[in-house]
Amino acid sequence: MKNSRKxxxxxxxxxxxxxxxxxxxxxxxxxxxxxxxEAVYPLESFTPEAKAPTRAVxxxxxxxxxxxxxxxxxxxxxxxxxQGGPRMSRGAARPSGLARVSSLYKKLSKEYxxxxxxxxxxxxQGTITSYYYNFIENDIPNPMSVLFEKMGYEAWVIGNHxxxxxxxxxxxxxxxxxxxxxxxxxxxxxxxxxxxxPFYKPYMIKEIDGVRxxxxxxxTPGIPMWLADSTHEDHVFLDMVKTAQYVIPIMRNVEKCxxxxxxxxxxxxxxxxxxxxxxxGVPIPNGSSLVARAIGGGPTGLDAIITAHSHQTIDxxxxxxxxxxxxxxxxxxxxxxxxxxxxxxxxxxIDVKGVNGKWVVENIDVMTHPVAGYxxxxxxxxxxxxxxxxxxxxxxxxxxxxxxxxPSRRSYxxxxxxxxxxxxxxxxxxxxxISIAAAFNxxxxxPRGEITVGNIAGIYIYENFLYALEMxxxxxxxxxxxxxxxxxxxxxxxxKKRSLVNEDVRxxxxxxxxxxxxxxxxxxxxxxxIKNMLNLNxxxxxxxxxxxxxxxxxxxxxxxxxxxxxxxxxxxxxxANTTYQSSMPMRDLMVEYLKVKGDWGPEDTVVNWELVPxxxxxIAVELQLLSAGSxx
Numbered sequence: 159m160k161n162s163r164k165x166x167x168x169x170x171x172x173x174x175x176x177x178x179x180x181x182x183x184x185x186x187x188x189x190x191x192x193x194x195x196e197a198v199y200p201l202e203s204f205t206p207e208a209k210a211p212t213r214a215v216x217x218x219x220x221x222x223x224x225x226x227x228x229x230x231x232x233x234x235x236x237x238x239x240x241q242g243g244p245r246m247s248r249g250a251a252r253p254s255g256l257a258r259v260s261s262l263y264k265k266l267s268k269e270y271x272x273x274x275x276x277x278x279x280x281x282x283q284g285t286i287t288s289y290y291y292n293f294i295e296n297d298i299p300n301p302m303s304v305l306f307e308k309m310g311y312e313a314w315v316i317g318n319h320x321x322x323x324x325x326x327x328x329x330x331x332x333x334x335x336x337x338x339x340x341x342x343x344x345x346x347x348x349x350x351x352x353x354x355x356p357f358y359k360p361y362m363i364k365e366i367d368g369v370r371x372x373x374x375x376x377x378t379p380g381i382p383m384w385l386a387d388s389t390h391e392d393h394v395f396l397d398m399v400k401t402a403q404y405v406i407p408i409m410r411n412v413e414k415c416x417x418x419x420x421x422x423x424x425x426x427x428x429x430x431x432x433x434x435x436x437x438x439g440v441p442i443p444n445g446s447s448l449v450a451r452a453i454g455g456g457p458t459g460l461d462a463i464i465t466a467h468s469h470q471t472i473d474x475x476x477x478x479x480x481x482x483x484x485x486x487x488x489x490x491x492x493x494x495x496x497x498x499x500x501x502x503x504x505x506x507x508i509d510v511k512g513v514n515g516k517w518v519v520e521n522i523d524v525m526t527h528p529v530a531g532y533x534x535x536x537x538x539x540x541x542x543x544x545x546x547x548x549x550x551x552x553x554x555x556x557x558x559x560x561x562x563x564x565p566s567r568r569s570y571x572x573x574x575x576x577x578x579x580x581x582x583x584x585x586x587x588x589x590x591x592i593s594i595a596a597a598f599n600x601x602x603x604x605p606r607g608e609i610t611v612g613n614i615a616g617i618y619i620y621e622n623f624l625y626a627l628e629m630x631x632x633x634x635x636x637x638x639x640x641x642x643x644x645x646x647x648x649x650x651x652x653x654k655k656r657s658l659v660n661e662d663v664r665x666x667x668x669x670x671x672x673x674x675x676x677x678x679x680x681x682x683x684x685x686x687x688i689k690n691m692l693n694l695n696x697x698x699x700x701x702x703x704x705x706x707x708x709x710x711x712x713x714x715x716x717x718x719x720x721x722x723x724x725x726x727x728x729x730x731x732x733x734a735n736t737t738y739q740s741s742m743p744m745r746d747l748m749v750e751y752l753k754v755k756g757d758w759g760p761e762d763t764v765v766n767w768e769l770v771p772x773x774x775x776x777i778a779v780e781l782q783l784l785s786a787g788s789x790x
Contacts, residue, residue, distance in 0.1 A: 240616010
């Protein structure tokens with residue numbers, strides 16, 4: 159790859175003298191899919207078009223408004239399949255979904271001139287609706303491509319959760335988007351065997367009232383840390399900064415763009431996951447700020463960047479990507495991110511003026527508009543009704559009975575029936591000795607009565623598969639020590655002053671084990687807090703013995719850095735014997751396990767781990783549940 163990139167930069171020097179057709183060569187691929195669309199993606203070729211500069215009318219002012227959503231995760235309508243009702247957070251409604259976005263966008267696009275709508279990716283995975291139409295009823299157009307066309311989206315960047323669905327699903331949706339006139343972007347997604355050839359469009363260009371606007375798409379290159387190679391066959395993801403340094407001069411000098419906007423499926427906080435990326439040998443996953451630092455703002459660089467992936471709100475008023483006072487401007491480049499699940503609508507308002515025959519960007523305002531207070535668009539609900547009805551019917555399919563209410567609120571802090579359902583499913587199908595899993599949804603309660611497919615989707619919100627591998631007892635302990643970074647170190651003197659939860663660790667990266675007994679000592683630092691390890695029969699847990707351990711595909715492929723910390727992976731290469739790989743995703747396995755069991759309840763909980771000492775843990779947990787972080 160390094161040699162290819164060296165050649166790439168050498169060619170850039172000659173960009174003004176060579177024919178643009180030399181920049182990207184053709185990849186070969188024949189699309190055969192359920193919709194029988196004529197294939198556009200992967201690209202067979204991409205040729206930048208050498209254009210004459212635009213001619214600006216001196217003194218003329220043009221306002222361009224680019225609206226954006228990101229990380230929609232299939233949230234078409236405001237419905238939590240796990241809870242069987244509109245989305246809630248800590249007992250309060252939290253309005254979301256593209257049907258609400260549609261109502262808001264219809265209003266704003268009438269108020270603001272020259273409006274366009276784009277998506278930052280991670281759109282086709284995350285809900286029952288997504289899963290059902292990705293993998294079950296997949297012989298019709300995907301609901302997201304249909305909805306994007308209806309709402310008027312013009313560009314869509316590939317996110318890591320698009321890639322996770324595999325080439326067959328992603329390329330089907332990409333070609334449906336193409337048929338709808340929506341550009342599918344990712345400049346750093348290139349053919350594996352020819353890294354001069356883009357897999358998707360690197361950028362789109364639109365002329366708005368005489369102003370030529372270019373939108374550059376980039377995808378987080380951290381994908382090899384999280385996903386198996388089989389999910390992105392034939393293509394790889396290059397470094398964001400190097401790609402931008404190559405492509406933006408093409409957009410500015412060949413395509414003669416007056417305004418250049420980044421549409422990046424990557425966050426703004428480059429420090430997040432950087433150590434894991436370095437260990438795995440991949441570029442920094444959240445590279446958006448790095449691109450801004452390298453390229454800068456102004457007429458030769460980027461004017462603004464629309465980010466995604468980190469599920470944050472970034473605008474001129476605030477920046478939740480950080481817990482400090484950093485703003486949304488880096489090296490003259492403004493940033494925007496609109497929260498996830500259609501909770502907000504991002505908005506770049508760009509003022510351009512004709513000066514000496516050229517268009518000059520004079521000002522950019524960045525806003526995010528909440529959908530709260532806006533109804534779901536009845537036109538969208540009617541238009542998507544068949545998709546909604548199909549998903550609802552699938553979600554309501556009963557699979558077992560809950561013998562009592564099954565809450566997940568305390569799952570990070572004690573053994574619960576919800577997490578143990580994941581653990582027991584993993585043990586049942588893999589035949590492993592030990593299971594490791596995380597609590598993905600701490601805001602879920604399954605009421606006594608029928609457990610449905612929708613409830614399972616509420617428990618397991620990701621579409622992971624299941625693996626098992628061999629680990630020694632010491633490696634298991636090291637794994638859990640690393641996982642225990644989720645908790646801060648506490649004492650009787652600090653327990654009421656310091657949060658139990660380490661805000662630098664996401665909840666989905668806190669794993670629990672089943673198959674033996676252990677304690678997590680909150681008074682100790684990570685690395686020395688997994689104590690009193692025993693077998694379930696009370697005998698000592700053997701750190702020298704080799705065990706079969708089952709975990710999900712995200713962890714198996716290095717996600718979160720846990721296997722690296724346990725000494726089982728280096729540079730993204732697993733050094734362990736694999737003993738099991740499922741052919742079905744975890745949600746389906748959980749459905750099948752419950753069909754075998756018939757019912758599930760608190761009595762099925764195997765209490766095999768706890769936070770200690772009780773005098774500190776009890777206080778810390780109750781304070782954490784009362785705090786603003788109780789929905790982590």
